[in-house]
Amino acid sequence: MKSTISVLKADIGSLAGHHMVHPDTIAVATKVLSEGKKQGIINDFYPTFVGDDMEFIISHNRGELDQKVHELVWNALKEAANKAKELGLYAAGQDLLSDSFSGNLKGMGPGIAEMEIEERPSEPFVVFMADKTEPGAFNLPLYKMFADPFNTAGLVIDPALHDGFKFEVLDVYEGESIALNTPEESYDLLALIGTPDRYIVRRIYRKQDNMLAAVVTTERLNLIAGKYVGKDDPAMIVRVQHGLPALGETLEAFTVPYLVAGWMRGSHYGPLMPVSQKDARATRFDGPPRLVGLGFNLKNGRLVGPSDLFDDPAFDEVRRNANIIADYMRRHGPFMPHRLEPQVMEYTTLPKVMERLKGRFTKEEGSKKAKASIYTSTESNE
Ligand code: 13P
Ligand code: 13P
Ligand code: MG
Ligand code: MG
Ligand code: MG
Incomplete structure (x- = not known):
């Protein structure tokens, strides 16, 4: 069943x-x-x-x-x-x-x-859940888990992983998806998913038998509501072991506190900090963005577990680095690249502030109007 x-x-x-x-x-x-x-x-x-x-x-x-x-x-x-x-x-x-x-x-x-x-005889899986960021924040670790041999030794060593994986990527602005195979289309994949605000890894399959290995939440609240209603704090399910990345290979992908979009007012880049359940509370500047990982087994449809995977001194140094990065990013205050780029800020309350300044600009002699507003992301606004 x-x-x-x-x-x-x-x-x-x-x-x-x-x-x-x-x-x-x-x-x-x-x-x-x-x-x-x-x-x-x-x-x-x-x-x-x-x-x-x-x-x-x-x-x-x-x-x-x-x-x-x-x-x-x-x-x-x-x-x-x-x-x-x-x-x-x-x-x-x-x-x-x-x-x-x-x-x-x-x-x-x-x-x-x-x-x-189809439940395997042993069905281990991890649920990763983050607050103060967005679904595209999982693009980087998913690439590492399923396509980077410097992260996942199994891609080299284990014949069951050696053929690679298929990544299904959703373009949230166009509402269309594309499937790309690794390792042969890795560079094409990276060309897309390096823009995590737009291209989101939604599902990953093992290439040799199309076995489903990972699924990510891709709901974009701002696009549904048409205005800022908080961040689309994501979650994902990743199956592990037995011809898939080992548990420790999935966790290894979070050892760099890489920068994600979110944090205060959904408007800032900050480091993703893996934490235990007890530390899964947003505090400093409403963050820093936090990640929890829970490990389970599924047996005859029942959940066995969880194990609180980042409740572990092996991740203390990652958290320390995250705090150092948080300090550094915060010192930029309201400046990019701490604050998000204008296309993304369109969904926040910043355009209302810009609106107030509208009549205050004086025309520069001989200057031409640029084609598109910096506050326009998908259509030009001539
Ligand atoms: P075991 O021999 O303990 O199953 O470990 C195998 C493995 O995949 C370790 O990463
Ligand atoms: P949430 O999406 O987690 O509610 O974040 C909203 C916010 O603006 C935090 O500063
Ligand atoms: Mg939240
Ligand atoms: Mg909230
Ligand atoms: Mg939210």
């Missing part, structure tokens, strides 16, 4: 700013999901959070984008948002962009990463 792992998540409001999920809101959501488990809609679930994002790791046998599973989660998130309102939590209901449920969670605000798989 096929099993489905679903990671479904949303910011339903948080304690003391965009800081952390309140335990009472998780408690009411857990009640709803427990009821769904009793009714047999889902087999198992693990509720958790990273910063202000509530996350549910769920196992079931109903396939991807299943109406019943999604409706159950929608109800859990709604109840949690009601609790958030009752407690006066900040930005209660933030990511729930629609009032009524219709079919599945797509386009409603919550992030969705799901994989329907």
